[in-house]
Amino acid sequence: MRADARKNRDHLLAVAGSAITEQGVEVSLRDIARRADVGLATLLRHFPTREALLDALLRTSFEELTAKAGGLETSSSPEDALVSWLHDCVAWTTEYRGVTELMAAAIDDPESALHAACVTLRAAGARLLTRAQAAGKARDDIDGADLFALVAALAWLGDQPSLAPRADHLFDVVAGAILTTGS
Template sequence: MRADARKNRDHLLAVAGTAIAEQGVDVSLRDVARKAGVGLATLLRHFPTREALLDALLRTSFDELTARAGELETSSSAEDALVSWLRGCVAWTTEYRGVTVLMAAAIEDTESALHASCVTLRAAGTRLLTRAQAAGVARRDIDGADLFALVAMLAWLGDQPALAPRSDRLFDVVSSAILTGASSSDAEEETLPAVP
């Protein structure tokens, strides 16, 4: 790719990232092009579909989260690695409003431009979960698909203005439910009153 084309592409990605963070993944591509100071045809020449634009925008983050999972596998306890990666993944998905809906659909749609990145991300989380299960610190009755769904659920909470203040506490509740009861530096133990 020529240097000027690369510069234009990078500029479009930066503008799209800001627009999606502010307005969500359904932001108008025409608005993105206008904010970038180019015509819609120029945007579509670089990114022929919304998913192609999102894949290019999100790929770096997907790669970073996947690499982070690999680092945590070797540098942290199985329990801390799982909770830390889960927290980072949820925090990232709340940066781009509405991305969890697309990720949930893309994981099942092999034709989606986001499919491969989502599958790779889910596999990274699955490795951390499997390691925690083997160490006896995570429930054995959940799998990587469940973990991916929990990330989507927790990120959705963060997207909801009325529920966002509860998201940190509910993250702790969910991560404690994943763990088998061994103490975690990231998940607070809470005693709930018995239900009559």
């Protein structure tokens, strides 16, 4: 990709990220183009569909969260690694309004552009959970799919104005419920 095309693409992604943070994943593509000071055709040349734009925007974050899980596997205790990754995953998911619904749908839809990234992210969390379970630090009756669902549920709480003030407390409650007594 030419340097100027890469610069335009990166600018569009930055503007899209801000717009989604403010307005949610259903923000108008026309609004994103306007904010980026480009025509809609330019946006569509880089990202022909909303899902392609979201895939490009979210893939980097998914990769970062997946890499973080890998680093935590070797640098932290099993329970600290699991809770740290869970916290970061929930915080990121809360940042992009409406992304929880996309992730929940994409995980079950192999045709979705976001499917592979969601599956990889869920697998990263599942590895941390399995490690904590093997160390006797996490409940044995949950799996990676449950953990992925808990990320979505906790992010949803943070996205609700009336519940957002309780989100941190409820995160601690859920994290405590995942970990076994004495951890």
